[in-house]
Amino acid sequence: MTSDTLTDSTEFRTIPLGINGEVFPSGVNAALRRPLAPESKPVGLVERVTLLPAWKPTRFKVPTFSLTFAAGLEFVPPKPAKEEEAGELFQVQAPAPLISMPTGGDAPPPTKKKATRLKPPPEALSIEDRLFYVLQPPLESFLRGQELVMPFEPFPYQYEGIAWLFSQTAALLADEMGLGKTMQTITAIRLLLRSGQVRRILLICPKPLIPNWQREFKTWAEEIPVTVMEGDGARRRMLWNMPGVPVLIANYELMTRDMEEMPEAERPKFDLLVLDDAQRVKNRGSRTAETARGINRRRAWALTGTPIENRPEEMSSLFEFLQVIPPEGTPDVRQLMNLSSRFVLRRTKNLVMTDLPPRFDRDEYLLLNPAQQHAYNAAEKEGIIQLNEMGDSITIQHVFELVLRLKQISNYDPLTGESAKMDRLMADMEEIAASGGKAILFSQWTKCIDWIKLKMDEKLPEAGSLVYHGGVPTKQREPILKQFKEDPNSHLLLMSYGTGAVGLNLQFAGYVFLFDRWWNPAVEDQAINRAHRIGQKTQVIVTKFISKDTVEEKIDKVLNEKRELFAQILGGGEQTNASLSLNASEIFGLFDLKARAGKGVKSIAPPKAA
Amino acid sequence: MAETGKSDGLRLGFLTSLSLGERGFVGGLLVTNHMGRPLEFQCTAPVRPNRTQEILYGPTLGPFLLGDVIGRTLIEKATVKPTLVLVEVPQLLELRAQTSIPIACLESTDLKAEDAVRFPADALRLRLGMQSLVFASDFEDDLEAIRGKANLVPKEADLSEPFGRVRDALQETVAANAA
Incomplete structure (x- = not known):
């Protein structure tokens, strides 16, 4: 409908509007007795009349947040072991077979298995840190038959231990002896290396256990090069700071001696320091404990099946090594309990190894x-x-x-x-x-x-x-x-x-x-x-x-x-x-x-x- | 990143969203390598439709927000481009018209379930890991391109699992923003 048609179709009539006027006592006539004579004339409208709103779909501008993951270390795949070499290994046999791989078209599809997810540690406050853990795949799929080949299927409690270690910057793994602390530690190290979280690791253990660690690394993470700290002083000085060594193993005595002799500015830095048989530092005043505490690191793990041998103060020394209490801190029993719940993981055979022979x-x-x-x-x-x-x-x-x-x-x-x-x-x-x-x-x-x-x-x-x-x-x-x-x-x-x-x-x-x-x-x-x-x-x-x-x-x-x-x-x-x-x-x-x-x-x- | 430069690899994108009720939707895209290892994560701020959009889009509002608004934005912003984007909602296959990257939807493994996603018998299907994928119709080349790389994904890989990771990550970001 336009303004023209509106004018054409309008009918106008003169309407007599008789208004009764009254004369007030003052003599003023309140109304004029004359008829209204309305007139009309066409008036052009300013704009065309539109009845639809001027709306069309527009694209939202959506703010986004992004997180890119660091590339992990790439290792040269290990050569296949000769049969006679493989026979020398003290392999840990697990009860569950690896998941079967269907070969034929008629084979039933694999079933979903339990997933152990990594959890962000409580101290991870930034969203980037928390998302890093949340977005990692479940350990089972991370490890099993994929990028990280495991010689044996770990037990569920071991998966939990690996996931826990992976997330902890300070950890005391105090599983009872025989539950596989070594394997859990090696696998967690392997995951950290693979995900680019660490690049240099120092592992300190008693001298007689060095061959054991070498053997276990060969079994559980064959692709990771392991260097043992040995030789004369010059060679050791070179090894301490040599780049490109992902895992360095040293015994307590060499660690103490070399660190004490080294000027502070020359002391090496590590992404992760692991103390095996950590009760060696239970006496916080000992040279070994003081030296271990002084090693520059971003993460620290302690491994021991006997976190307390004699006195609760031994736990304090371990927590001081882990840098979760201040130097010379003396937490009481209640504080020790709180620290333990956060930084100690301890499982006993009775709890987890229901299928271990009695x-x-x-x-x-x-x-x-x-x-x-x-x-x-x-x-x-x-x-x-x-x-x-x-x-x-x-x-x-x-x-x-x-x-x-x-x-x-x-x-x-x-x-x-x-x-x-x-x-x-x-x-x-x-x-x-x-x-x-x-x-x-x-x-x-x-x-x-x-x-x-x-x-x-x-x-x-x-x-x-x-x-x-x-x-x-x-x-x-x-x-x-x-x-x-x-x-x-x-x-x-x-x-x-x-x-x-x-x-x-x-x-x-x-x-x-x-x-x-x-x-x-x-x-x-x-x-x-x-x-x-x-x-x-x-x-x-x-x-x-x-x-x-x-x-x-x-x-x-x-x-x-x-x-x-x-x-x-x-x-x-x-x-x-x-x-x-x-x-x-x-x-x-x-x-x-x-x-x-x-x-x-x-x-x-x-x-x-x- | 070692993975970004590889053109012959298979990078999987997992696209999903989370409803926040009155606060709208947030979407997330996780790009992983063929083994599920994360390479990049992108997520949006909450997207809330206005009243006009709610009325006009009606039941198509959800797919519109997740596809045209959230999905397209996330795919465009990803610096590590996925070779294949996986979704859980069939309507999102339409996103394929707006991007050059193949899109496929996970078909429910339990078709008897109430919320099972069902596709026609003649849909473009490919088995990848433990799942059956359905590609957007009219994009047969996508299926063939991915078929050539399907052997990179282990048969026991559960492709529905990373969606859980994305949802957890979205919960973390929402909680961080609310704090």
């Missing part, structure tokens, strides 16, 4: 042989008299020496060679050797180990005894382990707690003998777990020899009473190896030691700690 502990209380008993009584009587004669000048060292002497006699009488433990061991080993089994034996003394070896070779040569202790040169140790594993005629490996208790994989041995007892059950458990670990196919029978009515029985009783004292710090689960060793008061208490002072009698034992 371990049977057998405490063998043996009566000493007559000659042995005679020697024991004489030594005890003489020792106590001497201690009492010393009066107030007695120290714990004096008592300790007596304990050691009595423990040695409980093992065997040096004069006559009589030994109730040896008799029992001989009987057990005869049966084990006949059935083709393998056993490992631990003792506190290398001298005792050599004596057992002598006796076994003499009376039971078919046991094929081998010796592995600190007196054996390092180069000869690996061949001994290899022989024990592969030689069907080798049935017994005699080891010292100090050398054989940590890091070795002896899961093909079904029997463990503790010929004498260590002061701390944590060390005993470490020793037992050489055999009772992942890959063990049969039950493990642990025989602990305890000479009846001797100091051994008393020590055993005290230690058993103290096993759960630190459970609250480390949280739930059965703390089978977080326990105390004997303190001074308890060592004094092993004997009914009294010192005469005037008329009365007073105990020479120091007062118990509050």
Whole structure:
């Protein structure tokens, strides 16, 4: 409709509008009595009339946020291992087979498996940091049969451990021995290297464990070059700062010495520092602990199956190494619990390894042989008299020496060679050797180990005894382990707690003998777990020899009473190896030691700690 | 980035969105290599339609926002260009008309499920990893181009999984902005 048509079609009429006017008293006529005469004329409209709004779809301008991921390190694929080389590996066998790959068109499609997702750590505040973790693929698909070939399928709890380590800048992995701390650490390192998060890693471990780490790296991350810190000073200086070395392994002693000698400006920087057997830094005032704390790093992980061996303060030292408490910080028990929940991951076999063959502990209380008993009584009587004669000048060292002497006699009488433990061991080993089994034996003394070896070779040569202790040169140790594993005629490996208790994989041995007892059950458990670990196919029978009515029985009783004292710090689960060793008061208490002072009698034992 | 320069590789883009109720939608695109390793992530600020758009687009508003607005923007802004963009909603296949990158939709593995995505029997299908993909009709060349690289993706790869990662990442960004 236009303005023209509007005008044309309009009809106009004159309408008489009779308005009655009234005359007010003032004489004013209020209205004019004249008709309205409206007129019309065409008026052009200013604009054309439009009834639709002027709208058409427009494109939004949307702000966006982007995140680009760093490229990881590319490694040269490893050459396929020769069959004979592969046979040398101590491989950890996992129960679950790798996911099957359908080959034919009719094969059923693979089913979805459990996914372990990486979680951003609580301290990751920036959105970029958090998204980095959220957007990573589940570990299972990351690892399994894809870019990172795993020789065996990890257990679900191991996936969790790997994911946890990957996210932590400070971590104390305190899994019980035998749960695969090494494998979890190597795989987490592998993922960090692959994702470009780290490029230089320093791993510190006890010297005897270096071959073990090399072997495990070869098994779990064959493509990662591993360099061991060794050689003379010049070579080591070169190695410390050599670029392009993703993983550097050094022992504690070399690390301490070289770092102390190096000017601060020349000290190397690492993206990740890993301490294996981290209880080595439990004494925060030690040179080792101070040096380890001073190493320049962006991330720090500590590995130990026994985060507390004696005192809660040891945890403080570990947390100080991890730089999660200030220097010389002394958190109380509640604070330690909070720190543990955030920075410590600890799983026990009871919780996670429901399919690990059981371990049977057998405490063998043996009566000493007559000659042995005679020697024991004489030594005890003489020792106590001497201690009492010393009066107030007695120290714990004096008592300790007596304990050691009595423990040695409980093992065997040096004069006559009589030994109730040896008799029992001989009987057990005869049966084990006949059935083709393998056993490992631990003792506190290398001298005792050599004596057992002598006796076994003499009376039971078919046991094929081998010796592995600190007196054996390092180069000869690996061949001994290899022989024990592969030689069907080798049935017994005699080891010292100090050398054989940590890091070795002896899961093909079904029997463990503790010929004498260590002061701390944590060390005993470490020793037992050489055999009772992942890959063990049969039950493990642990025989602990305890000479009846001797100091051994008393020590055993005290230690058993103290096993759960630190459970609250480390949280739930059965703390089978977080326990105390004997303190001074308890060592004094092993004997009914009294010192005469005037008329009365007073105990020479120091007062118990509050 | 090592992956960006490779023209012969297979980079997968996973495009999805998250409804924020009255605050609109956010969209995310995760570009991964053929093994699912992330290369780049792009996401949008919340996009909220006005009342006119709600009335005029009606039931097509969702696909319009996710496709024309969010999807197209994200694909254009990606510096690591995907070889194939995967979506979960069939309507988003129309996005193919606005980009040169092949688009494919994941077909539901459980077709009996209520929310199963169903396509005609003669749709352009390709099996990739554990999933069946459906390509936009009229783009047969896309299917052939991707078929040549399909062997790069492991058969056990679950292509629906990265969408969960994108949704989690979008939740993180929304939470970060709300804080």
